[in-house]
Amino acid sequence: MPQKNNHRRRFRLPRPASWRGLFVKLAIAGLVPLLVFFAYCDAKVRGAFDPQRYDQPAKVYARPLVLASGAVLTSYELEEELRNLGYRQLRLVNEPGSYLRQGDTFTIYLRPFDFADGHRKAKKITVEMAATTVRVVRNALGERIAEEQLDPTVIGGVYPGRHEDRLMLSLDEVPEMLVETLLQVEDRHFYSHFGLSPRSIARALIVNIKAGRTVQGGSTLTQQLVKNTLLTNERSLWRKFKEAAMSLLTELHYSKDRILEAYINEVYLGQEGNRAIHGFGLAARHYFNRPLQELDLAQVSMLVGLVKGPSYYDPWRHPQRATSRRNTVLAELAEEGWLNAEQLEAWKKEPLSLSKSSALAGVYPAYVDLVRRQLSRDYARQDLQKKGLRIFTPFDPLLQRRAEAATAKALSQLAERKKDLQVAMVVTAVDSGDVVAVIGGRQPRYAGFNRALDALRPIGSLAKPAVYLTALNQPDKYTLLTKLRDEPLSVPNADGTLWRPSNYGRKAHGMVPLHKALSHSYNLATANLGLDLGLSDVMDMFQRLGVHRPLLEVPSMLLGAAELAPIEVAAMYQTIAADGRYTPLRTIYAVSDARGKPLARYPQQPKQVIDAAPVHLLQYAMLETVREGTGKSVYRVLPKDYRVAGKTGTSNDTRDSWFAGFAGDYLAVVWMGLDNNASTGLTGASGALRVWRQFMAEASTEQMPFAQRSNMEYLWVDAESGLRTQSWCENARYVPFIKGSEPQQSGGCAPDGEKMWNWFKGIFD
Known part of the structure; x- marks a missing residue:
């Protein structure tokens, strides 16, 4: 039996030629993925910083x-x-x-x-x-x-899905002061390195070791640009490796000036709600409301200081941090000899000089929401998000602030009753139909559910002017003095139940003149009148006034069962305020491209949908509403001789409080209620009217015109009998009539010398 060979085979080293082959194979094996990696990075970098790449939202x-x-x-x-x-x-x-x-x-x-x-x-x-x-x-x-x-x-924009915004600037438009300050603080050797700076990395390492924590970074501007634009915020060696590779490739493809320009436009510098503020151009507007070219050294230093941490150094939330960081930047400039000790101390004493009280102080989301919806009819969303369109609106910041102040004051007065009370408001210019202010909720600067546009709520007695205008449009049958039946009624509903309306005070008033039935908002008189007129005619009047939402032709609509948004109510009352001329509410009057070239105009084309004469009679009754009727608390704030017209509205169980009214310059519609549709305990007079009167007292400068018209005649009549009388007689009222509808008979008031004398004396006094 042969003996086993138990010794181990000796390991032989390969020959030199074999070593070379092995190294070649290993090199090829490692080079291929490296080439693939660099090809991938190169593809990501190419075109990444071209101006056309950036979305430019519509402003x-x-x-x-x-x-x-x-x-x-x-x-x-x-x-x-x-x-x-x-x-x-x-x-x-x-x-x-x-x-x-x-x-x-x-x-x-x-x-x-x-x-x-x-x-x-x-x-x-x-x-x-x-x-x-x-x-x-x-x-x-x-x-x-x-x-x-x-x-x-x-006041806002139409932003892409990332909610990023920037104001693109060329390097020639950037002040030299900003460029020098930025390079001094963030990358002193920007023009001499190739994307990576070993010197900066070593310096930062030493500083951090001495401090025992990370107080300084070693990234170049190129690395920061790559990280912010092409990479995620993950912290790993792999991400740092990609950042280094892409930085080198960026320097290969782009000039230093182009990289610096991209950085100035791209760097993240703050937040406005869900809108990210990118670039120094927009940051100058965001914090100081000025072009970048108008900023002084202290303001530029604050912006440069924000690069280190926009949230941490947010000047609104952390003004002391922001001031300290700004002063650190100024000190670095002094170290380089740009400032002497006296100048440094002077600049350090400068206040932050922010343009507003918070990041959201110049934000008007409810109005911009309305603009965005109107734009969507004519422009694709992608065009609005990327082409830098310029949208010109009639929005008035002064009026908006007055509307916000009025709502805030009313809500504070009612806070003990309902802390979570909500409010919505729409203000238009009577002469043009332009929407000049919008409030979508009790926190008007925060985006969210826009109650001015989307809260569909029963409008209550705000529906009544449509009923009375339907009647007054028939002067051969109805005048302001026509007697109406304010008596109980019962009408079968489609489901077999009975509709039995009642007055607010649960009291019927018998036969009442039409003007009083409206000014005192009698439900029974209105319901009887509407049924006499016919529901179809009243529904037609709603449409003529500007209510385009389909309404159910049921009796309860006469008393405001219709659910409308405040913006729809404003359209209806705008027609009444404009003497029967319907004009679609406008929030855009022109659009231009990013370079200022006009693209579209939106001229108003009013249409007379109702004769002005019956509207004039309706306005008279609405003047009486605030003088003698349900809206008379208007004059607790407004001057007694200031002429305005309006109407209160309250839905069932006081769930909704409304007031709509106008002067000569502005129309305003106010709604108050709870999002859960619970009772507020507020009528139109005790809730929404508070906001309206405060706003009008501060905003309106032109009272409602009420000149006599050529086809109308004003007569002194007895308010009870409706017969002609004299101004000095008891119950005398000066009432307008469409010619041909005026009373022909006179009452029994005989001339009274003392009363005549007092009347003439009153005129000349």
Whole structure:
């Protein structure tokens, strides 16, 4: 039997030629995935920083404030507008965005702006103010000019899914002061490295070791740009490796200036609700409401300081942190010899000078929501999110602030009764149908459920003017003095039940004149009248007034069972306020592209849908509503001689409180209620009317016109009998009639010498 060989085979080293082959194979095996990795990184980097890549959301602008002789405006309001636009008061007005007030005379250096009708160059004007109006406007040569307008402010936009926003700038538009400060603080060797800076990494490592924590980073601007644009926030060596590779490739494909420009437009610098603020151009507007070119050194230093941590150094939430970080940036500039010790201390004492009280102070989501919906009819969402369209609206920030103040005051007064009470409000300009202010809830600066547009609630007695106008449109049958039956009634419903309305006070009043039935909001008189007229005719009147939502043709609609949103009620009452002229409510009057080229205009085309004469009679009854009827608490705030018209509305079980009314300049509709549809315990007079009267007292400057019309005749009549009488007689009322419908018979009031004398004396007094 052969003996086993128990010794182990010796391991032989490969020959040199074999070593070379092995290394080649290993090199190839490692090089292929490396090449694939770099190819992947290269594909990601190419085109990543081209300007066309960035979404440019449509910007929504408020109305420009027009300065013209005779325009209603106080010196306080003009200065408030200038401050809200970020204009600085300087002793020497020598640059755009500055002004000087001397008493009631303003010298203003207007910024350049691309309006809907063309470009306006920067120019200097002088505005001389009277007590409550603009007296005269002059150009730089002192010559009188017809008018000029301030640049409008951005109130919102239509953002892409990422909710990012930026204001694109070329490097030539960026102030040298910002560039130098940014490079000094974030990347001193930007123009000498190739995307990675070993020197910066080593310096940061030493500083962090000394501090015992991470206080300084070693990333270059290129690395920051790559990380923010192409990578996630994951913390791993693999992500850092990709960042390094992409940074090198970015430097290969783009010039230093192009990388710096991309960084300036891309860097994240704050948050406004769910809207991310990217780039220094938009950040300057966001924090200071000024173009980047108008910022001073302290403001630029604050923005550069935010790069380190926009949330941590948020100047609204953490002003001390923001100030400390800004001063650190200023100190670094002083270390480089840009500032001496005296200058440094002076700049450190500067306040933050933020343009508003919070990040959301200049945000108007309810109004922008309405604009967005109207835009969607004419523009694709992708165009609105990416093409930088400029949307010009009639939105008035001054009126919006007054509306918000009025709602806040009313809600605070009612807080003990209902803490979670909600409110919605729509304000329009009577002469144009322009929507000038919108409130969507008790927190108007926060986006969410927009009650002004989407809260469908029973409108209660706000429906009654449509019933009475249907009657007054038949002057051969109805006048303001026609007697109506305010008596109980019972009407079968389709389901076999009975509809039995009642008055608010559970009391019937018998035969009452039409004007009193409306001004005192008698349900029984209204229901009897509506049934006499016919439901189909009343429903037709709703449509003519501007209510396009289909309404059920049932008796309860006569008393406001119709569920409408405040914006729909505003459309209806706008037609009444405009003497029967229907005009679709407008929130956009022009659209231009990113370069200012006009794309579309939205002119108003009013249509007379109801003769002005019966509307005039309805307005008379609505004037009486606030003088003598359910809305008379209006004059607890408004001057007694200020003419306004309105109507209260209350739904069943006081779930909804409404008031709609108008002066000569503005119409406002207010709703109050609870989101869970529970009872508020508030009538239209005790709830919504509080907001309306406070707003009108502060916003309206033109009372309702009520001139006698050519086809109408005003007569003194006895309020009870409806017969002609004399002004000095008991129960005399001066009432309008459409010619041909006036009473022919006179009452029995004989001339009374003393009463006549008192009447004439009252006229001349």
